[in-house]
Amino acid sequence: MSNEGEKPKGVIEEILDKLGSLVAAAFGLVAALAWNEAIQTIFREVFGTQQAIPLMIGYAIIVTVIAVVLTLIIARAVTKAKEKTSRLGHHPN
Numbered sequence: 041m042s043n044e045g046e047k048p049k050g051v052i053e054e055i056l057d058k059l060g061s062l063v064a065a066a067f068g069l070v071a072a073l074a075w076n077e078a079i080q081t082i083f084r085e086v087f088g089t090q091q092a093i094p095l096m097i098g099y100a101i102i103v104t105v106i107a108v109v110l111t112l113i114i115a116r117a118v119t120k121a122k123e124k125t126s127r128l129g130h131h132p133n
Contacts, residue, residue: 083096 079099080096087095
């Protein structure tokens, strides 16, 4: 008899992996929104409303550049780890 009703273990692991990534991203978004509000409040207190606009744009650009660089570093590290695991004969899926 075949196990037609059961999903292959690799698919289930992949679903759990993706679900974990989505949950982590959601918590990251919540934290980012909290920091965003805190930083906006600080800018308003220190610089006022109109004067803070160029500074906030500069801040947003700097944060974006940092986020992109860190994302690239993490992606490369993950790729290297997967390659190393693959060379060792371990297949996570």
